[in-house]
Amino acid sequence: MKRVYILAAAAFLLLNACKKDLTGPSVDDNILNYDIEEIPVTENYVVGAFYTSFGGWNANIKEVPVVGKYGMPNGVLTPGIMPKHIAYGVKAGLDYFVFSFRSPNRDANNFRSDSTLIRGFIDSDGEGQMKFAMSYNFSTGTYGGISASNPIEKDKLKLAQFFDDFRRIVPYLKDAHYQKVGDKPLLYIQNAQTLFSDSNKAIYDTLRSQLKALGVEPYIVGMQDRWTPPARYEIRFKGCVDAIYHQSFSSQINNWDRWYLLPQMMDQNWKYSKDYFDKNFGVDYVPNITPAYSWKINTPTSTNPEYPRTDSGAMFIKLCNVAKMNASSKTRLIMIDGWNNWTEDSQLEPAESYGERYLNIVKKQFKK
Template sequence: MNFRLKNRTVEMDSNKKSMEKLNRYSYLGLMALVTFTFACKKGGDQPSVDDNVLNYEIEIKPPTRNYILGAFYTNFGSGFNANIKEVPSIGKYAYPNALPTTIPASGVNVMTEQINMAKKAKLDYFVFSVRSANLDFNNYRNDSITVNAFLNAPNAKDMKFALSYNLNTASLGISNTIAIETLPARLESFYKDFQRMGADPNSYFKKDNYMKVNGKTLVIINNAQNLNANDCPAVYKEIRRRLSLLGFELYIVGMQDRWSPPQRFYYRFQNCVDAMYEYNMIDTRDYDRYFLFLQNVDQGWKYWKSMLQSWNIEFIPSISPAFNNLITNPASRNPNFLRNDGGLFYKKFCNVAKNNASASGLIFIDSWNNYNLDTQIESTQGYGDLYLDITRQEFKLN
């Protein structure tokens, strides 16, 4: 009895496996037939390269408005890197003691000449980076020396400027597990950094040529995605309140790291800032993004702009004319965008920016003079005024 039951069980298991095998082969056969049918079908809805969302050309079109252009100004230290191929039209210069000085020293006022060049491009303002005056004073002092060199130039009145606050998590003592509210002394220092920009009689915000957007005082927060707080909207509300008491209504721009969706740190931007931008997209570090780079950026920015509009936040495109990581890292295998096309890449990048600018028409150019990454548009002895001219032609009506 048991023997027959055992055999019956074995027989049932064997039949079950046979049916499963048959069903599996039948399914595979059906799928093969479907694949063959669609493969042999002419016309219809079969996929093609034309369906790829990145399969289009970036058109170069004349501007239909005057865009507001801000270029990031770089203090690149006390020396001019020997790997840099381009020589500034005014000669090599650096920042010993934070002052822009030609190498060798000459009678040329670097900042004066840079302002004259910026006027050729019809730039509206330079963006200067400043660190915490209360938590990183030595570096803040160097930053302020560079800003004051601009303000002391005889033609400074012809050019506006804005500040980008360099948010440093180490100085603030914050991390993903330490919120700034748990460090009340550091939080107070953070608030006072912004108050300092507008409190003193000679403060930067009170300068006649300090940049405003829609009548509001522009301030940029670098690495804003790292401001870990239990309640970011409350922190930003307090910044605005304190500056309002000094007579300033702020237009705050928050930076988020490159190649990241806006929702990644939404809780650090929503109900906090007036505008956002993505940092230095041209440093892709990824060959998947390098190929069809402009289309990748265009599609990404379309999404960014749409999402930010739903948050009542403006999007600011940030572009670069070129990028060469080999200057500071000769062994790098990351992709680069070299200056070998007479400026065509930059022209197209300008048009990607125009396609995705928000109502205020703000565009960032990264950079004015970062020779260490070859992202500068400043005039050089090699390409002359090429990138100044392209900037003017692509973003200004006349």
């Protein structure tokens, strides 16, 4: 009889254990299970957009610019286009365009092309409606394959050329049209995480010292590659830059989990990254968002998830609010990638199919 009682008690405990499992964690407990709320604008954000220099129109590009298809051979933009771009940028509430510049020492032809495009902007912006900033297009390829085991200091010529690249642009940094953070010219460094050096802090200290001797104290924003943890590049950023931005999370999405919950995943990543950068590096964070993205233009057979445009622009609106939630309270910088990247369908620029929809979204989301 005693054995019967023991078996009955065991059965009771097992049944109740099963019931507890049935009332365990649910989708409601998931950290990503929340809505992205509309963040009201009580103070204007400082919004920039990357301006793309491209060689031609891919046959797979379906969208057509409202201003018509244009070219920029050797940096010479089709006449009449830049004033229209500036007018549209102002309409969107953009504060500045960011133009890429390549090494005048190691990529001289492209540097001349970049400089020509920037000069075209300055000449077209006679009334000072918009500002511009520059992004140093750094790559290890430009510098002959420097790496963690082959840092830039090992080649004195390359190191000298690196510093000279920045000294060459000082006249631009002093231009009245140039975007500033406070009284400091805003300078982006693309692929900053690949500046392999024995001491990145020493490199940046020398760079700042040389620029200061020429009358310039820049606010430097370094790029970190997309979907990477904030601690990965501590040696490349700590004591080096004033702020960090990520390569666009909302472009080149090749993971379906990220596609389904993109705003929430970006929000959680940025919240953690922003907090980590602030507490451990003492630097600000600059959110970077993209209006749309298509793999099909460059890779028609791609099966990766597409980030398409919609009649309402609902996804982009959510990403605008994620950006506002994670912008620095000190600088309020927001980046959009990009203005005219038609080769990836990530452009903010108006097209015949969607008109000025995305300009209007940006103006409403970031300006009072």
